[in-house]
Each structure stands twice: as structure tokens, then as C-alpha cells.
Amino acid sequence: MSDNVLWIHDPQTLTVCDEYVYALRNTLGDINARLRSQAAELATIPAPTPSLAIPALPPVDLGPALHALGAVVEDLEWLGQALHAYAQATAEHERARALVWSEPAERALALWVSLSTGFSSDEVWGEDPVGHAARALGEHIPRHHSVTIREHGDETVVTQAPRTWGERVSRIPDTDVPIRIERYPDGRGHWSSEVYIAGTHEWSIGGTEEPFDMESNIAVVAGLPAASLVSVHRAMARAGIKPGERVTFTGHSQGGLIAARLAESGRYRTTGLLVAGSPTGTLSVRGDYPAIALRHSDDVVPPLGGSDRGSGFVTIERDSGSGVGNIAGAHEREGYVDMARDLDSSPARPHLPDLPRAEGVAQVRTFSTVRGTG
Numbered sequence: 001m002s003d004n005v006l007w008i009h010d011p012q013t014l015t016v017c018d019e020y021v022y023a024l025r026n027t028l029g030d031i032n033a034r035l036r037s038q039a040a041e042l043a044t045i046p047a048p049t050p051s052l053a054i055p056a057l058p059p060v061d062l063g064p065a066l067h068a069l070g071a072v073v074e075d076l077e078w079l080g081q082a083l084h085a086y087a088q089a090t091a092e093h094e095r096a097r098a099l100v101w102s103e104p105a106e107r108a109l110a111l112w113v114s115l116s117t118g119f120s121s122d123e124v125w126g127e128d129p130v131g132h133a134a135r136a137l138g139e140h141i142p143r144h145h146s147v148t149i150r151e152h153g154d155e156t157v158v159t160q161a162p163r164t165w166g167e168r169v170s171r172i173p174d175t176d177v178p179i180r181i182e183r184y185p186d187g188r189g190h191w192s193s194e195v196y197i198a199g200t201h202e203w204s205i206g207g208t209e210e211p212f213d214m215e216s217n218i219a220v221v222a223g224l225p226a227a228s229l230v231s232v233h234r235a236m237a238r239a240g241i242k243p244g245e246r247v248t249f250t251g252h253s254q255g256g257l258i259a260a261r262l263a264e265s266g267r268y269r270t271t272g273l274l275v276a277g278s279p280t281g282t283l284s285v286r287g288d289y290p291a292i293a294l295r296h297s298d299d300v301v302p303p304l305g306g307s308d309r310g311s312g313f314v315t316i317e318r319d320s321g322s323g324v325g326n327i328a329g330a331h332e333r334e335g336y337v338d339m340a341r342d343l344d345s346s347p348a349r350p351h352l353p354d355l356p357r358a359e360g361v362a363q364v365r366t367f368s369t370v371r372g373t374g
């Protein structure tokens with residue numbers, strides 16, 4: 001492990017802790033198992049019996065040794081419980097911090113946006129103030145979008161299903177061709193698909209042909225129809241993915257937010273969700289599938305979605321290492337690839353949820369999109 005430690009927020013067990021806690025848990029578990037094994041072996045050793053050829057050996061009382069081993073095992077179990085209590089206490093601290101700082105800040109932002117735009121402020125005090133602010137900003141964003149999908153690449157290119165988180169994040173495409181789809185047949189007529197979605201390509205609001213723009217960012221955060229979301233739907237249909245099929249989604253930045261919306265749409269049988277640097281705070285995962293969010297603590301994009309109180313994501317966070325003020329470096333996809341690879345070899349990895357692993361090979365299909373007649 002490096003000094004740039006990964007922090008894990010796990011809503012399933014209500015804990016927050018770093019890699020070192022998981023490393024200690026693993027070490028304590030290994031030592032505890034070895035000591036229990038030694039104690040069991042000692043308990044089976046018979047007392048020496050007199051022999052005609054060898055003088056009688058003095059009896060050996062193993063009771064004190066077994067008692068000492070039992071005491072050590074109890075101490076190790078107590079230490080494991082103390083580590084767990086520390087992680088739970090840290091989680092409580094994080095929740096308290098969110099209530100004291102994040103929530104008032106979000107409501108103040110929502111109120112300011114509402115007053116500035118003349119939008120109703122009724123929902124400022126509701127459960128989703130950031131979503132309300134986005135809806136105020138997106139009041140004039142079109143609710144219907146026409147997009148044109150274009151497929152790229154060599155149709156003979158095939159790949160095996162990803163086995164690690166690093167592989168998944170590295171397959172997120174560049175923003176020029178923002179959608180990548182892999183479909184894996186199981187030999188029984190069923191399919192498992194992997195959908196990878198890139199982030200924002202154009203940072204302006206409206207007025208361009210680029211669906212992956214800031215306008216779509218606002219729309220997706222607000223829960224409104226977005227041109228980028230429509231584009232991914234169209235690309236999935238073009239690739240042959242039908243409603244109800246098994247799909248695992250992976251996305252960076254806006255692509256992660258789109259992935260989360262698609263995963264929760266109920267249109268597909270979502271089998272997993274992995275997002276990197278995405279503002280998913282307005283979305284709560286309700287489906288029965290693993291949902292993982294990778295974040296750099298100095299990345300300004302994830303907080304734009306609001307605090308993720310009760311989001312359902314297992315969130316892993318660390319500093320990007322990009323240097324103070326390097327906003328672009330903290331958000332870039334390549335940094336999240338490095339983070340995912342480090343996580344694959346982290347002692348925390350065995351304690352985190354697994355994403356499904358398809359078998360066989362799939363054709364790689366990539367798509368670009370523009371606003372226009374679709």
C-alpha cells in the first residue's frame with residue numbers, strides 16, 4: 001500500500017475505513033486461524049505413558065499453554081471488534097458532517113438558484129435540493145431529443161470479458177466516440193452485455209451538436225430527459241440489447257451518471273454498476289446489484305451531484321495525486337484507471353462486492369452521436 005490510501009464507504013455495513021483497517025482485519029484473521037489450529041493440535045496430544053525400555057517421563061500439563069492460547073485468541077477477537085467499532089464511529093462522524101455542512105450548503109445553493117431563475121423554491125427543503133437546483137437551471141432544456149447514432153470501428157474486433165475493476169475503467173472510451181458495448185452469449189440463447197460510457201465532451205450549455213454537453217449534465221442530474229441518455233439508449237438498441245436483458249454499466253463523469261440512471265431505470269436487468277468521478281449524489285441505488293463509485297477527493301465533479309447520503313453506493317475515495325489546483329488532472333479518466341488498478345491489488349478488495357464476470361468473447365462495438373434527426 002502507498003501513502004495515498006484508499007478510503008471505503010460501505011452503506012451495507014454502515015462503515016467508513018481505510019485500507020489499513022482491512023489489512024489489519026486480514027492479518028488478525030490469519031493469526032487467529034493459525035492460533036486456533038495450534039490450540040486444536042495441542043488438545044489432541046496425549047499425555048506420555050510409562051515404558052519398560054524408557055524411564056517414565058514426567059507428565060506434561062498442556063493446560064496452561066492452551067489457556068494462554070485461548071486468552072490470545074480472545075484478545076485478537078476483541079481487537080477485531082474494536083476495529084469494526086472504529087469504522088462504525090467514523091461512519092457516524094461522516095453522516096454528522098454531511099448533516100452539519102453538506103446539507104445546509106446544498107439547500108443554500110438550491111435556494112439561490114431558485115431565486116435567481118424565478119423557479120419555485122418549494123422543494124428547497126425536500127430530500128433532493130441539488131436535484132431541485134438542476135431542475136431550476138434546466139427548466140428551458142428540451143424534453144424531447146433527436147439524435148443520430150453512428151457506429152465505428154472494425155466489426156472483427158473481439159474481446160474477453162473484463163476480470164478486474166482496472167480493466168473495466170480502462171475500457172471506458174474517449175469522448176469522441178463515447179459509447180462502447182460488448183455482448184457475451186452464454187450458449188443457451190441468453191446474453192450478458194457490458195456498456196461503457198464516456199464523460200462530458202462539450203462544456204457549453206446548448207447550441208452545439210454534441211449530446212454529451214453541460215446541458216445534458218444538468219438534465220441528468222435533474223432527472224430530466226437528456227440527449228446523451230437518449231444516445232446511449234439508441235446505441236444499446238442498435239447493438240441488439242433488448243429490455244430485460246442482463247447489463248453491467250461502467251462510466252466516467254457524465255457517463256457514470258448516465259450509467260446510474262440506466263441501471264435504475266428498470267428497463268434492463270442490471271447486474272452491476274461501476275462509476276468513476278461521477279456526480280451521482282442525487283441518485284439512490286434501489287436495485288439488487290453491486291454499485292461502486294470511485295472518487296478522487298480533489299475532483300470537483302462528484303460533489304456537484306450533492307452529498308450521497310443513503311445513496312447505496314460503496315464509495316472508494318483517495319487523492320488523485322495531481323497536485324494542488326490541477327482540476328483537469330484530478331478528474332481525468334486515466335487517473336481513475338490507476339486508482340481502479342491499485343484497488344484490484346488492495347487488501348480491501350476481498351471485502352468489497354464483486355461485479356459479474358461473463359464468459360467467452362464478444363464483438364466490440366463503438367458509437368458516436370450527434371444531435372439531429374434520428
